[in-house]
Amino acid sequence: MEQGHPVATVLRFAEVASSTYYDRHKATHTDTCPKTRTPPKRGRPATEHSLTQIGQVVSNEQIKEWLMELVAGEEHSYGYVLLTECLRVEHHLVINKKKVYNLCKELDILHPQRRKKTHYPRRLARNHTIEKSNQLWQLDIKYGYVAGYEQFFYIADIIDVFDRSIVGYHIGASCDAKHVCEAVRAALRSRISPDQDKPIIRTDNGPQFVSKAFGELCEAEGLIHERIPPKTPNMNAYIESFHATLERDLLRKEIFQTFEEAYEAVHKYMDFYNNRRMHRSLGKRSPAAFMEWVKEHSSDIAKYKRAV
Numbered sequence: 001m002e003q004g005h006p007v008a009t010v011l012r013f014a015e016v017a018s019s020t021y022y023d024r025h026k027a028t029h030t031d032t033c034p035k036t037r038t039p040p041k042r043g044r045p046a047t048e049h050s051l052t053q054i055g056q057v058v059s060n061e062q063i064k065e066w067l068m069e070l071v072a073g074e075e076h077s078y079g080y081v082l083l084t085e086c087l088r089v090e091h092h093l094v095i096n097k098k099k100v101y102n103l104c105k106e107l108d109i110l111h112p113q114r115r116k117k118t119h120y121p122r123r124l125a126r127n128h129t130i131e132k133s134n135q136l137w138q139l140d141i142k143y144g145y146v147a148g149y150e151q152f153f154y155i156a157d158i159i160d161v162f163d164r165s166i167v168g169y170h171i172g173a174s175c176d177a178k179h180v181c182e183a184v185r186a187a188l189r190s191r192i193s194p195d196q197d198k199p200i201i202r203t204d205n206g207p208q209f210v211s212k213a214f215g216e217l218c219e220a221e222g223l224i225h226e227r228i229p230p231k232t233p234n235m236n237a238y239i240e241s242f243h244a245t246l247e248r249d250l251l252r253k254e255i256f257q258t259f260e261e262a263y264e265a266v267h268k269y270m271d272f273y274n275n276r277r278m279h280r281s282l283g284k285r286s287p288a289a290f291m292e293w294v295k296e297h298s299s300d301i302a303k304y305k306r307a308v
Contacts, residue, residue, distance in 0.1 A: 046102065048151065053092045059143050059152040061175065064103055065206045066091060071109050072205045073230035079111055080104045107207055125202055125226040125235050130306040133291065134191055136161045137199045138239040139184070141175055141206060142246060144266070148257030155266060156180050158187050159239045161308055165274050165287040166242070167191050171266050173259060177211035184217060202226045204236060
């Protein structure tokens with residue numbers, strides 16, 4: 001062909017199908033990077049969610065959290081094939097092993113890297129008697145849904161176990177370790193003075209909380225970071241309860257068409273929750289009102305002590 005012979009003639013003598021030639025020609029000259037000549041990726045693009053057997057949408061971030069719980073528990077020796085089966089059985093997910101492999105690869109929990117070295121040792125949650133604000137904070141991530149874009153948004157929020165205030169939160173289309181760290185730093189600046197003791201931070205085993213960035217934050221700020229054992233959400237009961245309330249009062253009722261609409265609704269709800277929503281456990285006061293009451297009745301707060 002380089003010498004001017006017709007393509008059809010060359011292909012006939014070479015016994016190469018014309019469809020094969022033109023398919024290779026297109027992949028090499030049209031759809032490739034001009035520098036690397038790398039063939040284009042084939043197949044469907046990766047999805048950001050999976051479905052349960054009843055059609056409920058579950059984000060990849062939630063699936064990653066479930067995977068981290070599995071490898072932190074009795075299933076730590078499982079490969080991605082058995083982890084896939086665990087997700088199908090325990091969470092009724094419709095998911096294939098290829099997607100689980102890709103998620104495990106993102107989390108760096110595939111064999112033999114599962115036993116990777118960590119800079120910051122794991123500290124299991126233990127029982128505490130909470131007698132004042134800023135003694136124990138619980139932190140977790142909640143997922144909302146923007147129907148207009150068919151995408152998830154994320155809320156990483158922190159609750160004070162004693163006064164039930166949401167002391168800080170991040171909301172966005174993504175929620176990485178850096179976003180969680182920024183929310184914790186902002187909460188510390190707004191709630192803790194330089195002469196006060198730092199709170200204990202309690203989380204589950206989500207990838208954001210076992211990250212190097214979060215470990216460095218806790219070390220730099222002098223925070224004690226506790227992680228609950230796998231499959232024990234009751235040990236993070238206060239933030240789990242808040243998320244159930246948020247789901248019931250807002251996320252399940254509203255259908256958001258844009259991210260801006262969702263963010264504004266969550267900001268308004270946080271303001272309502274902290275400043276006006278009454279809690280029976282706080283003597284039918286809002287968190288803000290309860291904190292003011294405590295300042296004036298410090299001798300009467302014994303009944304509000306919490307064993308956590």
